[in-house]
Amino acid sequence: MEQTFIMIKPDGVQRGLVGEIISRFEKKGFTLKGLKLLTVEQSFAEKHYEDLSKKPFFPGLVQYIISGPVVAMIWEGKGVVVTGRKIIGATNPSASEPGTIRGDFAIDVGRNVIHGSDSVESANKEIGLWFPEGPTNWQSSLHPWIYE
Numbered sequence: 001m002e003q004t005f006i007m008i009k010p011d012g013v014q015r016g017l018v019g020e021i022i023s024r025f026e027k028k029g030f031t032l033k034g035l036k037l038l039t040v041e042q043s044f045a046e047k048h049y050e051d052l053s054k055k056p057f058f059p060g061l062v063q064y065i066i067s068g069p070v071v072a073m074i075w076e077g078k079g080v081v082v083t084g085r086k087i088i089g090a091t092n093p094s095a096s097e098p099g100t101i102r103g104d105f106a107i108d109v110g111r112n113v114i115h116g117s118d119s120v121e122s123a124n125k126e127i128g129l130w131f132p133e134g135p136t137n138w139q140s141s142l143h144p145w146i147y148e
């Protein structure tokens with residue numbers, strides 16, 4: 001089953017949005033397969049965002065991500081990478097639809113509350129970086145009530 005990496009950024013943690021965000025993924029029917037609250041170092045944040053290292057916003061982005069604890073998660077389910085991105089909304093909250101996490105809870109692109117992997121390939125890479133121990137192995141008993 002497909003998995004994605006979702007991270008509640010420091011502003012989401014500070015603003016008390018952890019429960020709300022987890023709830024949206026849970027209620028959709030996705031399964032939580034990894035969860036931790038941690039503060040990362042600059043070199044780790046640079047590694048996570050290495051594809052963006054040439055962008056002018058990169059230094060500010062790294063400072064933002066290391067500014068406080070983040071909630072790192074693995075979510076599992078059919079189509080979770082693409083659907084997870086839809087639940088999150090467009091990168092710039094000014095373009096995020098109401099009903100999405102960024103559309104409902106954010107205003108500026110540099111304080112957009114949450115990260116989600118943009119492809120299955122980057123999901124696998126990001127899960128490997130953030131969860132070297134791998135996902136927690138369990139099966140939700142809701143499975144037959146969510147999948148036909």
Ligand code: UDP
Nearest residue numbers: 057061090091109110111112114115116118
């Ligand atoms: N970002 C920013 N300014 C920009 C574009 C992006 O500060 O002009 C930040 C923003 O926090 C975004 C992150 O960099 O979530 C990663 O950018 P990406 O294009 O990968 O967007 P995402 O995948 O998070 O939607």
Ligand code: MG
Nearest residue numbers: 115116117118
């Ligand atoms: Mg991205």
